[in-house]
Amino acid sequence: MDHQERECRHRHDLLQAGSSQQAPEFALTAERQTASFSGRGQDPQIGASDAGIFPGAIEGNQLPLAAEAVGVYRSAEKPDILPLGQILRTYLVAQVGEELHVIDQHTAHERVLFQRLWRGWQSRDMPSQPLLIPVPVELSAAQSALLLTRSNELEKLGLLVEPFGGTAVAIRGVPVGLGKIDAALLVQDLLDDVTEWDRASSLERRVQPVLASLACHGAVRAGRVLTHPEIQRLILDWVEEGLIMTCPHGRRTAFRLSTDELAKLFGRVGWT
Numbered sequence: 540m541d542h543q544e545r546e547c548r549h550r551h552d553l554l555q556a557g558s559s560q561q562a563p564e565f566a567l568t569a570e571r572q573t574a575s576f577s578g579r580g581q582d583p584q585i586g587a588s589d590a591g592i593f594p595g596a597i598e599g600n601q602l603p604l605a606a607e608a609v610g611v612y613r614s615a616e617k618p619d620i621l622p623l624g625q626i627l628r629t630y631l632v633a634q635v636g637e638e639l640h641v642i643d644q645h646t647a648h649e650r651v652l653f654q655r656l657w658r659g660w661q662s663r664d665m666p667s668q669p670l671l672i673p674v675p676v677e678l679s680a681a682q683s684a685l686l687l688t689r690s691n692e693l694e695k696l697g698l699l700v701e702p703f704g705g706t707a708v709a710i711r712g713v714p715v716g717l718g719k720i721d722a723a724l725l726v727q728d729l730l731d732d733v734t735e736w737d738r739a740s741s742l743e744r745r746v747q748p749v750l751a752s753l754a755c756h757g758a759v760r761a762g763r764v765l766t767h768p769e770i771q772r773l774i775l776d777w778v779e780e781g782l783i784m785t786c787p788h789g790r791r792t793a794f795r796l797s798t799d800e801l802a803k804l805f806g807r808v809g810w811t
């Protein structure tokens with residue numbers, strides 16, 4: 540297994556594995572960051588001071604999927620960002636405002652892409668970019684039929700799915716702005732998403748999982764070395780989207796330590 544496999548655990552997995560039975564809710568709620576050191580229940584809560592430091596930082600336990608993050612910052616309110624680099628080819632380290640951030644490059648990028656897709660969908664602006672070489676994906680007859688009966692609706696999301704001989708399908712286009720996509724893996728997730736459509740209570744609940752799948756597959760993967768400009772761009776985009784602490788599937792995007800928390804960790808009372 541390499542990083543071509545699914546990065547984000549799909550919501551079905553999350554629902555099966557998690558103790559909270561949120562079904563049929565899409566996993567939009569996520570824990571507020573309250574990491575404590577393992578096995579040491581008495582440790583102070585680390586990183587729980589999101590609210591108030593930056594305007595628009597998420598308060599409380601609910602992390603809505605999209606609405607909350609739109610237009611969070613006015614330019615004067617943006618925190619300074621000092622990107623420090625990438626570690627383990629997976630995490631980005633930065634000082635953001637007065638905080639130390641360790642950011643998961645995949646989930647943070649996925650969140651950024653999702654917010655953009657969501658805004659695009661809301662404003663009915665979902666241009667598609669053609670894939671130069673459509674990759675045929677072999678499916679069962681039932682799977683193929685299921686996907687193709689939804690192709691008109693998927694097209695409104697910038698996703699062009701067409702028959703490719705026999706029971707195979709090909710993805711001929713995806714929304715603009717996504718990275719390189721593994722068509723076979725995307726199709727698997729789309730099948731899961733579309734299967735749930737009949738049970739979805741609203742159009743939004745149909746659309747969100749598909750956009751989340753697109754964002755997940757279009758986002759940079761763990762294991763990829765990023766250049767400094769890429770690191771800078773990703774952190775800036777994530778901050779501008781409102782420092783949302785989870786990807787749309789509920790996985791954490793960052794770990795944050797405030798100045799106070801750092802001082803507490805080191806038993807620091809002054810500047811000496």
Ligand SMILES: [Zn+2]
Pocket residue numbers: 547548646649755786787788789790
């Ligand atoms: Zn995800």
